[in-house]
Amino acid sequence: MRPSSSFQQRRLILQGAAGLGLASGLSANAATPGGAVPATARALPLSSVRLLPSVYADAVQANQAYLLRLSADRFLHNYHRFAGLPTKGAIYGGWESDTIAGEGLGHYLSALALMHAQTGASALKPRIDYIVAELARVQQAQGDGYIAGFMRKRKDGKVVDGKEIFPEIMRGEIRSAGFDLNGCWVPLYNWHKVFAGLFDAQTYAGNDQALQVAIGLAGYIDKVFAALNDEQVQQVLNCEHGGINESFAELYARTQDKRWLALAQRLYHTKVLLPLTQGRDELANLHSNTQIPKLIGLARLHELTGRQSDATAVDFFWQRVTRHHSYVIGGNGDREYFSAPDTIAAHITEQTCEACCSYNMLKMTRHLYSWAPDAAYFDYYERTHLNHILAHQNPRTGMFTYMTPLMSGVAREYSSEENDFWCCVLSGMESHAKHGDSIYWENGDTLFVNLYIPSTVTWDSTGAKLELTTRYPFEGDVDLKVRGLAGERQFTVALRIPAWAGQHAVLVNGKPYAARQEKGYALIRRRWKAGDTVRLSLPLALRLESAAGNDKVVALLRGPMVLAADLGASDKPYSGLAPALVGANILGSFKESDRSQSVYRSVGSGRPGDMKFQPFFSQYERRSAVYFNAYTEVEWAASEVAFRKEEARLKDLADRSVDVMHLGEMQPERDHDLQSDISNPVSYRGRNGRDARTGGFFSFRMKCANGPLVLQASYWGEERNRDFYISIDGVRIARVKLDGSNPGVFIDRDYPVPERLTSGKSSVVVRFDPEPGHTAGPVFGVRLFTAVAT
Incomplete structure (x- = not known):
């Protein structure tokens, strides 16, 4: 289902204004007749949501502490240096000391702004304003709108200011590879993150100076591309460029200057995007996170122009990735690359699931959902958010993984405080600053509840204040209470019923309620008053899920949560074979050990021995097994014979x-x-x-x-x-x-x-x-x- 052209025109106005904090957007729409699922939706503002105690709140707290330990001046080091200004802090190590330097500042600015909206912590806004003001100083010193921290490695090995590549490019001297542009590591990708940080500073922290800095930088970049013909633009785009098309689309939404829309549409990587528009899955052997932001850019362009081919490409890509290229935890990619469709079972390695890919797929999901709300989008979102994004951060230390390994016995490797700054560290700073951003959505007098994360929310368009409490996904009961509402008011609460849930129950004020079912939602439309309560009860039964490509490779889930075998502490070596599950009724062999923490044990089915299973995401400092070869007793005996034969061959060698x-x-x-x-x-x-x-x-x-x-x-x-x-x-x-x-x-x-x-x-x-x-x-x-x- 797609929005009508008249809606597209209305959304163009509303979303452009919303980017400036000037409109309430889709919540202004009229009530949907009869309590049906509305045609579109928008997320409630992050600042209206406050998290209650949970694993998500723990992640936010750990991340906020890390953000406050970091130094804005150290991220600004190269920006100051290349503008001829005194540096105020030593440059960070890792990627920040490589030619991709400067990317960290954009992510850090976004993370601070998101965290400010999520928590309201007073220590964050002064940092946001300081960074923006320093970038304005840098821009003034540069004199031409330029700001950047990235560097260029010359052929003689000398590392210099990356700005020197752009006169070469404007002359048509373009040397573009997958991650290198004229000796500079992904400069346009880097700028995309800077733009995002500036836009987030305006949206979430009310800093309007950030938009002026973005306009100045855009002017410099526009001059570079104005010197190139269309073929040369495609050459440049062969180097990973993030969602630079999204940057200019968003700048157009905020300024209504068609110069930026024209540039956004020109930055269209034909080689990758055209096949998707035509419904062709040619993703095998493409770098996953290079492609996803391009599609997010198309999604933003579709919202601004209504061009259907852009929406077609985004929808096709999302369907293919989520259904044919994703692991059980929702992530994708092996060694950062897509494999052929439906070959996940052959790619269970220690190099699976780059965290940035899931960070971006969740962004894409939000766009698609806003166009046509359907619970299926949030079935994917919840799976990835719970099982991958939560697994990506160690809440004890606040550090992040790059890959989330699914190969049996492989420990997660986390970043250091000051000497890594991989892309996944930086996107992690954002992911764990905004766990409340997709719980509640609205259209008119319908409130969607899409994620069952303990929280409070202020729903401005109705004046209602609600509280969601639950131990989900460990327990199946979700309670929603109207904490505040002036008088009585009619509206609809749409509760997502996950596809795996089967039977469920809804109580309103303690009494059974026959909710209308549509597009995966239980719709409760009534006159509400303060003190009203809703309880949704979801069954959390165990189930096995096969990996794409091999029905005999399975993972264990309980509700939305992936359970994994505990193979020991991560600081202890693991040299055993990958465990297997054997029997005629494998699912029936699991017995509860601790229901409250979703801990189970295999009884008689584990090989070489039975195992304890617990939530995968929570095994931060444990070695685990997620996927298992499933055998009958006869098949297991045959596999042992083959194993012994291979042992003999290797001994001879x-x-x-x-x-x-x-x-x-x-x-x-x-x-x-x-x-x-x-x-x-x-x-x-x-x-x-x-x-x-x-x-x-x-x-x-x-x-x-x-x-x-x-x-x-x-x-x-x-x-x-x-x-x-x-x-x-x-x-x-x-x-x-x-x-x-x-x-x-x-x-x-x-x-x-x-x-x-x-x-x-x-x-x-x-x-x-x-x-x-x-x-x-x-x-x-x-x-x-x-x-x-x-």
């Missing part, structure tokens, strides 16, 4: 091995005298390795022996467009091309070694060199072994 090189591991690389350039260690699916980018190499010394030898190298079977050489003591013995033709498995490739290269030697140097324009590896281990006599 070990017995014949002369030397083994464990790449990507510190001590083995030292022991084997590793030498390298433009080369990095990697880790994937529990195996360490190493690659070398174009112009680089890696080499190491291995023991050898007389007689026929074979060099074996291990690769991930889905690597593609890899082209490199292997040499021994300077003599090439193989050219390797990897084309992704072995999905879902590691592959071992054997290369016979000419005897003349090893005869009479005790060791040789093995070297991997990429063909120019390509990558060598990653290589997940090298083995030199004696050939089998023929």
